Amino acid sequence: MATIALSFSPPQAGWMRTRLVVGRHVLTFDVSDVPNNVVEELFDAVASAAAGRSGSVWWNQEPAGYWLELAAADDDRVRVRLWQRQHEADRPGRELENVIGTRREVLLPLWRGLRQFTCFSLGDSDWTASFVEGFPERVLRLRADIEAET
Numbered sequence: 001m002a003t004i005a006l007s008f009s010p011p012q013a014g015w016m017r018t019r020l021v022v023g024r025h026v027l028t029f030d031v032s033d034v035p036n037n038v039v040e041e042l043f044d045a046v047a048s049a050a051a052g053r054s055g056s057v058w059w060n061q062e063p064a065g066y067w068l069e070l071a072a073a074d075d076d077r078v079r080v081r082l083w084q085r086q087h088e089a090d091r092p093g094r095e096l097e098n099v100i101g102t103r104r105e106v107l108l109p110l111w112r113g114l115r116q117f118t119c120f121s122l123g124d125s126d127w128t129a130s131f132v133e134g135f136p137e138r139v140l141r142l143r144a145d146i147e148a149e150t
Contacts, residue, residue, distance in 0.1 A: 006113030007116060008120075015032050018031050022082045036058055043142065069081045070110075080098075081097065082096045114142070
């Protein structure tokens with residue numbers, strides 16, 4: 001069983017405290033919606049993995065950061081790889097974790113983090129406003145994609 005968990009604190013002025021657990025690594029760091037919107041990237045990565053494709057997220061820490069990759073391992077399993085990099089272009093970086101779990105074990109905890117984000121009351125300066133519109137509905141539809149039989 002893969003250990004995956006994700007939680008956010010409410011964003012303030014474009015910054016958000018993030019707690020990410022992958023395998024035995026527990027990371028706590030602040031993320032921003034600049035230069036990349038990590039919440040949008042995470043949504044896209046989870047949606048891609050639910051559809052049997054690969055997806056990734058760059059958790060920017062200026063200039064270093066963490067690279068999270070989701071990829072289908074087989075019909076019902078997803079591989080999660082986590083790297084620490086000195087720069088986004090620094091590939092491959094230092095691999096911290098490489099775990100495999102069922103779609104539900106891997107994708108539902110990440111989905112719960114996205115769902116938590118949709119519950120925050122956000123002001124215009126807290127997170128990219130154009131992104132937030134319609135996002136709760138997209139997150140709810142994603143759960144059905146995760147639980148769909150492959």
